[in-house]
């Protein structure tokens with residue numbers, strides 16, 4: 615008889631359930647079975663009504679985030695073999711977001727925050743295409759390279775207690791992305807991004823819990839990005855204060 | 866979004882932490898442990914500390930060593946209580962923590978001016 619593993623999956627179908635509940639499935643075990651493979655096995659072989667998100671199956675698209683035994687994980691990068699010691703594996707939708715259906719959470723709050731920080735190269739004057747690329751040395755690239763690895767999976771938002779308590783907080787991913795562009799030598803948009811960092815809902819909501827960096831599947835280290843953002847915002851505050859003293863407007 | 870005034874608290878917090886990390890152990894050693902363990906003339910030690918407190922720069926140093934760690938500690942406690950979900954409105958807590966640090970710093974400053 616093939617060995618099986620118990621996978622307890624959160625179910626929530628808004629048209630018939632008033633609250634999320636848990637359903638157990640037995641999945642044939644193999645060494646190389648990821649949580650995503652297990653969910654697909656359940657959907658294909660046992661219950662086609664199960665809803666979950668995924669696409670690339672290789673930790674690139676960022677769409678398969680779920681809570682596995684209470685920890686935010688990419689289901690394609692997490693393997694059943696690592697839970698062999700435990701009686702069952704529990705999978706539910708990402709914490710801190712509203713549930714849309716079963717394992718699918720509504721991450722639009724996170725996406726809105728990403729857009730807020732204007733995560734693209736901002737130039738005061740675009741140079742014509744004929745002028746060629748904007749050159750950058752490897753050293754200049756190193757300044758932001760780690761922060762540019764983000765795949766927008768939202769795991770850090772599921773990990774962040776401050777985002778859980780106040781969804782207006784821009785949160786780890788968006789603030790790391792703001793830093794990614796502020797530190798890019800080709801970018802000239804730092805001044806206009808600072809207003810978001812400077813706000814109470816910006817870097818100052820963070821109390822340096824650090825769990826975001828622990829769960830990040832891409833080693834982006836958003837907690838470090840936020841702390842660097844705090845230094846930048848601190849300097850910005852002092853400069854603004856000096857400007858006010860010299861008779862300029864409060865920026 | 867409005868600019869937060871948290872940088873004021875965070876700067877004091879950072880300065881206090883830095884000060885504690887760099888000269889805290891040395892301070893404990895020279896003011897609390899060495900006089901007991903190594904000095905054979907407690908009165909000379911007392912006079913030396915007195916001379917330090919008599920000098921304006923000495924007063925400033927002592928004020929910094931008391932006030933900044935106070936702000937550091939109470940800032941951390943204030944945010945720690947928030948993280949522990951203390952069901953209290955923010956304003957009275959802010960008054961208690963930052964007001965307390967300010968008051969104790971002022972008392973220290975006043976006392977330093979008396980010696």
Ligand code: SF4
Nearest residue numbers: 764765767768770830
């Ligand atoms: S910072 Fe890391 S955890 Fe957060 S969204 Fe980006 S890749 Fe995911």
Ligand code: FES
Nearest residue numbers: 671675676678690
């Ligand atoms: S399926 Fe794309 S990141 Fe997991």
